[in-house]
Amino acid sequence: MDAKVRNCYDRLNHFRRPVRTAFAFSLSMSTPPPMTPRILFLDDNVRDIGGHYLELASLLADGARQLGYQPRLVTHASLPQRNPQLVGDSRLEHLEIEPRFEVRRMENWSLGVDGPSMVQRDSRGIPIGGSLFRRIRQSVDDLLCRPSRRPRAMLEAWSSVFIDSIRRFGPLPHDRIVINTGGDFQILALAHAIQTLEREGKLAPMTIHVLFHFAVFESTVTERAIAFGRQVNAAVEAIKGHRIHLHATTESLCQQLATVGVNATAIPYPTRNEHLASTSSSSTAGTKILLAGMPRAEKGRDLIRDLLESIETPYLRAGRFTWSMQLPEKRWQRMIPPSLQPACISLASGQADPDTSAGMEILRGNLTSEAYHGWLDTAGIGLFLYDADRYVARCSGVLLEMMIRGVPVMVPDGCWLADQVRAAEPTGAIGWIYQSVDQIPQLLSTVDETLAEVTANCRQHAKHIAAYHSGENTLLKMGIVDHASSSVRLAG
Known part of the structure; x- marks a missing residue:
């Protein structure tokens, strides 16, 4: 390379480094070439070390480094304050973090199944679709929200952080931008941000990837779903001069997007391959039934109590199974029958209290990555009480975490989770599919007969999961070029 050109690039790299403020810090002191x-x-x-948002980000960052990129992550502003142990999180050892966003959960204004919007909006958040009556009703609903959660305020808040991040980042031609959790409302905010940047002056073409995770509709295409497609396409069309790539983390979601006219590519959702062999087995403590993650409404929170009542005497207290789950520090009593609540005593976060007489193992509060993955390593069966309608086209990171460990799973029919279990059946069953939660006790009565065989099948299938659902492969499927390859470097 010519010395003058090299000097120019060196100067650009000097000025594009982020300014260190209260909202920008690094977990690594290394400087990229x-x-x-x-x-x-x-x-x-x-904004938390628990859950799959940070896990997804760290896995994508790992994949980026493997492909020869230097990753940087813009998060919610509260991340370091809410998680004092963040600096010690091994997932983020070489990942620069910039906590900036003041707004979150943009899907709360989606036209998909996870949002309440009724009509299409423009890039300022103003209702423009549907009948006059629906637009007026939507505008009234918007105003009834607290000011910071109104659609226009959320769009402005998200856009301002994106604009500031792009200014600090200073993207060059080989750089890429990835919105980890995208949707129809985020696309509006993205369009608004880019239009603002372009009004301020000439903006070099950027390559932006947006990942969709949440279902557009449940069983049938609705008027809202059609408006979802129009809203996405109108926003993408408004982002002229830039390359916008849309991706769906399941094949079924990709099909849903195509049904409403949105062109997206299906990509694998990444999962972590650092684990031990499952240590749980049929023993005096019983096979461990593990419900991973903090219970939420769409993950069967309201089903837990009745199910526990039905299996307490014949399975848990009889020693055939141990029930293992996380519980929040507060307001957990409605999920647990009174007879089992003594086993759910208050504990420090990340500590377990196995009560062999009750057949219960309880972890309280959010877990560190190490504690969470160590817990999953002990699973004998992964149980999923998920709402099939909500997960009809939505990926479950927890399911992949169980599958990569070779753990048999029990999942509801009619959703993405059941599709994954059926897809593995030609090479051997990897779990059980139930039609209703009432069937679970009966399924458990037959588990001992097939558990060893199913577990062996799962461990074989885990090899496929590890290869396909890696952060590196996810980025490759997105079309991000492998810059770690010497041939690519020579090609420029």
């Missing part, structure tokens, strides 16, 4: 391409990941939902 001057010509190393970068990926800027953004996710307003990343």
